[in-house]
Amino acid sequence: MARALAFAWPYAKFCIVGGLFGRTFADWCASVASVDGESMSPTLDGHQAERMLVEKRCLYTYDFTRGDVVVLLSPRNHREVLVKRLIALPGDWIQVPENQEIRQIPQGHCWVEGDNAANSSDSRSYGPVSYHLSALLACSHEFHTLVRAALSICGLYYTSLTFLCLQVPLGLMQGRVTHVVWPPQRIRRVDRNMPEGRIMSQ
Amino acid sequence: MSGFFRRLAGIPWRSIAGDAFSRALLVAQAYCAVHVVDQHLCSLAFVRGPSMLPAINLAGDVLAVDRVSARLGRVENGDVVLMISPEDPRKVVAKRVLGMEGDSVTYLVDPGNSDASKTVVVPQGHVWVQGDNIYASKDSRQFGAVPYGLITGKIFCRVSSVIFFAS
Numbered sequence: 001m002a003r004a005l006a007f008a009w010p011y012a013k014f015c016i017v018g019g020l021f022g023r024t025f026a027d028w029c030a031s032v033a034s035v036d037g038e039s040m041s042p043t044l045d046g047h048q049a050e051r052m053l054v055e056k057r058c059l060y061t062y063d064f065t066r067g068d069v070v071v072l073l074s075p076r077n078h079r080e081v082l083v084k085r086l087i088a089l090p091g092d093w094i095q096v097p098e099n100q101e102i103r104q105i106p107q108g109h110c111w112v113e114g115d116n117a118a119n120s121s122d123s124r125s126y127g128p129v130s131y132h133l134s135a136l137l138a139c140s141h142e143f144h145t146l147v148r149a150a151l152s153i154c155g156l157y158y159t160s161l162t163f164l165c166l167q168v169p170l171g172l173m174q175g176r177v178t179h180v181v182w183p184p185q186r187i188r189r190v191d192r193n194m195p196e197g198r199i200m201s202q
Numbered sequence: 203m204s205g206f207f208r209r210l211a212g213i214p215w216r217s218i219a220g221d222a223f224s225r226a227l228l229v230a231q232a233y234c235a236v237h238v239v240d241q242h243l244c245s246l247a248f249v250r251g252p253s254m255l256p257a258i259n260l261a262g263d264v265l266a267v268d269r270v271s272a273r274l275g276r277v278e279n280g281d282v283v284l285m286i287s288p289e290d291p292r293k294v295v296a297k298r299v300l301g302m303e304g305d306s307v308t309y310l311v312d313p314g315n316s317d318a319s320k321t322v323v324v325p326q327g328h329v330w331v332q333g334d335n336i337y338a339s340k341d342s343r344q345f346g347a348v349p350y351g352l353i354t355g356k357i358f359c360r361v362s363s364v365i366f367f368a369s
Binding site: 020021023024028061073074075077078079106107108109168170172 | 230231233234235237238241242275285286287288289290291292325326327328345348349350351352353
């Protein structure tokens, strides 16, 4: 028993130390993640098992630029990770097309969107009743929440699992995607680009 | 002059470099172990401010933070949690959870001046947090329910009072 332990211990120690180094590196420097779903095509294609390099240095000071592709925890489910493009920073004014409203991003929040604008089965469509109500009540956060809750109980509120655009606190950010690293024929930089004419920055 | 270079060549550079490398590796391993335990298992936090009186002192308390329960989703009503502030991601604040997703929370809008109260339903994936000292706390009454993903740990023990009374 003691001999088996003595034999296995160096390997176990190697694995534990490697795990510690790997975890620390993934938390401070960069890690690799994969994409699932179509909300970011054509930039990132989920069907080809693409792997992306997610860098963490942006989290030291939460210093993001408009147009970055970011990885974040979903505000609806903390176990789910989303990959979206960061469109607007705190203080910017953004035009939300489906609600015909213009909103200012509050302090500490940002606006993220998927690149795949054609994917229409998403939570931008609230349903016929709430469309008009939410346009009127765009400034009042709590009443908005109450209306959405009431409508979801009545079954009039449509939610989907992959959200296309939403306003999230910057604290949910988990990193920034800089490159695609797998498969080899798809290795490339992921660039910043912005949709035209929807943002007015501060 | 050549004596100086001869002495320079006589110094055992290889073994010094080997020693230095193995000690640096040890320090790196220690740092990584401390980082992993601090970020993912259990940590200490120094919390100060008036928003959680009387539970947490104005001048500050050292609290033990459990990171595992928060990650596993085992935060419940009544827990004091450490979370990233939704108004400034560089700040970490301590508040008490008063409502989980789906709960209906009633709160006083302006406790110093009026008795008006409001009721909200906490959306999916969010929690309602409030400071114990409602007269001096910036919490969900001002910025709304916060996503659960902002919670970084659950506070389970106060360490500083143990230190003060032990002596």
